[in-house]
Every structure is written in structure tokens, then in C-alpha cells.
Amino acid sequence: MAYDRYVAICHPLHYSRIMSQKLCFLLVVVSWVLSSSNALLHTLLLTHLSFLRDHTLHHFFCDLSALLKLSSSDTTINQLAILIVGSVVITLPFICILVSYGHIGATILRRPSIRGICKALSTCGSHLSVVSLYYGTIIALYFVPSSDSTNDKDVIVSMLYCLVTPMLNPFIYSLRNRDMKGALRNILSRRTISMW
Template sequence: MRAANGTSVVEFILLGLSRQPQQQKLLFLLFLTMYLATVLGNLLIILAIGTDARLHTPMYFFLSHLSFVDVCFSSTTVPKVLANHILGTHTISYPACLTQMYFLFLFVDMDNFLLAVMAYDRFVAICHPLHYTTKMTPQLCVLLLTGSWVIASLNVLLHTLLMARLSFCADHAIPHFFCDVTPLLKLSCSDTHLNELMILTEGALVMITPFVCILASYVLITSAILRVPSPRGRWKAFSTCGSHLAVVCLFYGTIIAVYFNPSSSHSVERDTAATVLYTVVTPMLNPFIYSLRNRDLKAALRRVVGRRTFSM
């Protein structure tokens, strides 16, 4: 990779969240705590679903994969932040930067697709309960999951290859704690119009299409719930969607705030706060949101924790 002045840029500098030593120590402890909570919480969800035969249903099948993706999602950024603090370095090589960007947005896309698939699952369960088992077959679940991985991989590969063709100037300091696409485009000496166009068209299409499907599913779900005669029945039907809806609002709210605002409205502080929310906080909160409102999952988690405690 050659810069405009003919020199080769082999690494970037991640400026992180703060340059103050005291704040860095506090942020290190905060990130470490949140990362451990993310890994432990999501692994417990996966273990509980995998070991309880009563949870071997499409809803929990997709939830277990969402937990797996959330662990991978958080692991693409947080360990590098922690390692930089321990080693006292802020550099990341150019290939590692592109690799981090690839996997970060791969798991962002997978979160996006899985939330849409889970919304469809809730739509079928509430609007067509008598046909649920015939519609949400194991074959369809595997097909939806495989298709999500393929589309996400191809989409992210396109944006990564477009980024790899760019040249970068002598200034290679990224005002962020990971290799995000927006600050990288700002550092480039090349013409980035094609990259920006693909982000606003193809990238937006990949993100917005599942979001529209989620909205359509919940319009139909709400219409079906309102036709339920008893208030208790309406509340029970709505409570099965409450956790998923909370995760959807948190995920898409931060994504839209960072990537789909005009460039002139971007600020480093606001973008950093929003990216911390969707890369660190959201994966940590997901297992708590789903388990606190789900009695079957809470019971499975108690059995898993109790079994591990007793075996020790």
C-alpha cells in the first residue's frame, strides 16, 4: 500500500477512547468487566439451550446463534483494546486493521440478519400458531442461517476489497479504539467516492432490508395481538416479543446514529459513544434481556449453573 508521497504505510495508530492515564485505567477495568460479562453471559445462553431438549425450537436455535455472534462481535475489538493497554502500544498493522474491519462488519451483518429472522419466527408463532411447526421446519432454519452467513460474507468482502485499494497519507492516526470504516476513509489520500457510494447504497440496502422486514413483522404481530379478546392473552403474546424488540431498538438505534447520518453531522465523541454501545454494551446486554423475561430460559440457566456448582 503506497501513500501519496510514495512512502508505505504499514500500520495505524489507534488513539483509543482517552489520552488521560487515569481515565485509561478506568476504561480498561470497565471494558474488561463488560467483556467478561459478555462472554460468560452468552456462553451460558448457548450451553443452556444446547443441553435442554425443551429449548430445541427455532426461536432458541436462532437465539443461540445470536449469542455466538455476539461473543465473536465483541471479541473483534475489546481484546485488542485490552492488549494495547497492557502492552502500552496503540499500533495495529495494516493487514490486521483490514481483518478487524472485515470480521467486525461480518458480525454486525449477522446480528442484523438474525434479528430479522427472529422477528419472522415470532410473526409465524403469533399470527400462524397452528402452522408453526410446518412453516418453521429445521430445514428452513438451517437455510435461513446459511443464507445469512453467505450474504453477510459477500457484502463485507466487497467493502473490504474497496478499502484495500485505497492509498493513505502520512497521517495514520485513527481517532478510535478499532479500525472503523468512517475514520479510515477520512485518512485516505485516494478518491473515496466509490466507497461512500457503496456504503450508502449496497451497504444501506443490506442493513435496511432486514430492518424493514422487522417493522413489517411487528405491524402484523401487533395487529394479531390486538385481536386477542382477553387482556391476559394480549399481554402474554406481547411479552414473547418484548425482549427481541428491546434488542432491535438498541442495535439499530446506534447503527443509524453512526453510519447513516450526513458526514457533516459526525463528531468523534458522539460516534465513539455510539460505537461503544453497539460493539460492547449491546452484546453484553443481550443475554440479560432475553433471560430476564423468559421463564424457560431462566429455568435452563439455573439447571446449568446448579449442575456446574454441584460438580465442583
Template sequence: MSGANQSSVPEFLLLWLSRQPQQQQQLLFGLFLSMYLATVLGNLLIILAISTDSRLHTPMYFFLSNLSFVDVCFSSTIVPKMLANHMLGILSISFSGCLTQLYFFIVFGNVDNFLLSVMSHDRFVAVCHPLHYTTKMTPQLCALLVAGSWVIANSDGLLHTLMTARLSFCADHRVPHFFCDISPLLKLSCSDTYINEMLIFTVGSLVMITPLVCILVSYICITCAVLRIPSTKGKWKAFSTCGSHLAVVSLFYGTIIAVYFKPSSSHSAEKDTVATMMYTVVTPMLNPFIYSLRNKTMKGALRKIIVRKTGSM
């Protein structure tokens, strides 16, 4: 079967969790399950609060609700399949299922990436040009930015998925990962993966680095504006918020760059898995806390929902 064409590949085996000691498997299962539930619950609460409270019908919260939706989808692309496989004792995923998972993983990851950039631009306009905020961040522009993010993300996801589908795979179909990621798939291929790797370095770099540069420029400008604030308390509050945002951004982009922007031959399965876990599971869980639960208006909206629900019981 060595050198077989991809059409004859019936399935891949996702082995990462099964390779851990039995006790550690149970611990990791519980950890992934709790983090996934926290991600879904936290982000859905954010969406519900924003949709029901008219005070939150602003560009910042419009982007935040989209980010929360994407974070739920991002985690749901990966974690439920892994948990179900573990519970049922199944390690396999079909070739078509693997490519489907890869496609949605890239799409939701890219939309997440673009929305973080759009949100940083929104904060830049709010802090540095407050008098022109309503004229610059119009509903039409906000909708266009979100729609553009989805279009680019889908195009990138389709490109990488189609390029992976054309590869041939060796007799060994064991993927040392907890989902179908592009890096371990390239390592299993018997084909020349040079074009695939160059696409990751070129198109992938453009898609990832451009939003990152926008984020950094926005926060540098915000920092300069904050330094001009006379109040020490005001400076500390602004830096505290910006610092937490940048911590999530650093975690998200740092782990992605560490995993993808190096030759496939230099990848370490264990290190890549841990790094991937950080931006696929941890970051979506942290986003509701970092971007909203520190916000008084958002906490007030969430409190109203909880009171309304408990009062109706």
C-alpha cells in the same frame, strides 16, 4: 509520506482510549472488561443450555443459539484487542490487522442483523400461524436461513474490506476510535472515497434496511394478532416481550444508521465512538437477558446446568 500508497502504511494508531483522562481510562477499561465478560458468559450459557436441553431444540432456540455465538464473536473481534493494547501500553495495529478486524466486524455485525430479522419472522409465524408453525419452520428452512445470512454477510464484508484496501492513506495514521471502523478509516484516506461512501449508502442500506423492514412488518402483524387476545394479562405479557425485543432492535439499528448513513465529512469522532459502543458492546451483552432470561423454559434449563455443576463439585 503524504499520499503514500496503502502498501507503505505499516500501522494505524488506535487513540480513543488513550485520549481520555487517566482516571477515566481506568474506569472505561473496567467497564469494557466487565461488559465483555458478561457478554461471553451470558451467551455461552445460552448456547450450553440450548445444546443440552431437548426441550429447547426448536427453531426459535436454534436461531437464538446462533445469535449468541455471533454476539460472542462480534464483541471478541473488537474488545480483547482494545483491552490488550491498553494493558501493554500499545496503541498500534498493523494495516493487515486493521483490515482483518474491519472484515470480521462487518461479517459478524451483518449476521447479527440477519438473525434478528429471522427471529422476528419465526415469532411472526408462531404467533400468527401457530397451527402451521411446524410445517413452515422446518429444520431445512432454518438451516438455509442461517447459511444464507453467513453467505451474504461474508460477501458484504469482503466487498467493503477490498474497497478499503485499495485506498491510499495520508501521513496521519491516528484513528480516533477503539477499533478499525470504516468511517474513521475513510476520513484518514488521501484517495477519493466517493465509491466507498456510495457502497455504504447503497449496498449497506440494502443489507441493513431490508432486515429492519422485515422486523417491523413482523412485529406489526404480531401486534395486530396480540390485540385480538381477549385476556388483558395475555396482552400485557405479549407486549412486554415484544417491547423489550424492539428496544434492542431500536438500539442496534438506530446507532448503526446514525454512524454510517451520513457523509464522512459530517462525522463526529466522539459521537460516533459512543454510538458504535452501543451496538458493538452493549447490545451483545443485552441479548441473552432480553431474548432468553425472561423465558421460563430457558431459566429452567440454566438452573439445571448450575445445579448439575454445583452438585458435581
């Protein structure tokens, strides 16, 4: 999405040539391959660990960091894999997104018009806030060292990137649609009228 918006704002006349179906397909395939490879690597590394202690996972899903804290084996290789692979799979896309939005911001400031700035902010602001929430919580969870015991902070941070961010996407992107805004206004106005 960030690249799509970058091309749409910074190179609008070349948009259809740059954002071809082939490029969109390639972006999706690369995303799926990187994500699947990352998950497979961590799954294979987890099979070499021993879990002799309590098997109660104090988490709402089987998170990698929570599993590593339960292991009775040495998890140095797993943590090193998280750091190295995570910097490629997590940090690199986040940096690319931030760079693309930096270019968008520079393009907007070169041609200052209030209408253009408002349109670009409404287009990019919601996406950037959700992306920052998603990547910020993942980076805080996996790259910032925490204690050996699973605590409430890890569960809350995991819940932010696992539940809150996907729940925000439909609201943010559907409320940009005029029809959805009108339907929401109708629903809210009916409720306020029925409350009186």
C-alpha cells in the same frame, strides 16, 4: 427471531410446518452470506485507498467510517457502496423485522385479551427494543453524514451497536427464564442480607 415470533403468534397451528429445519438453515446461510459479502466488498474497496496522513485511528476498533476519514484518496465509491449495499444488508432486514412486528401487533389487537397482550409484549418487546437500538445506531452511524474528523459521537454510537447490544442479549433473554429469575432473586437477597 422476528419471523419465528411472527409465525408463532400469527400462525400458531402451522408453526412446525412453516419453521422447518430447512427454513432455519436457509435463514442462517442467507444471513452469513450477505454479511460476509458485505464485509468482503468493503475490504476490497478499502485496498484501493491511500492512507498517507496520520495513521492514528481515534476509535476503539477499526470501523469503516473511521478508516474512510483517514484516507487521503477520494472515498466517493466507498461511501456510495455503503449507501447502496447498506440499504440492502441493513435497512431491508430492519424493515422486515418491523413489518413482522406490525403483523404481530395487528394479530394481538384482533383478539384482545390482557393475558395474550402481556405475553406477546414480554416475548417481543425485549427483542424489538434491542433490535431498534442495534439498527438505529448503525443507521445513524453509516447513513447520516458526519464531519470529516472522527468525533466522540461516532465512537459512542459505534460502542452502542458493537458492545452494548450484544451485552444486553444474554441479560434480556436469560431473565425471561424462571430459573434465572429465581437465581437472580436469591443472589440479590443474599447481598441485601449481608449488607445489613
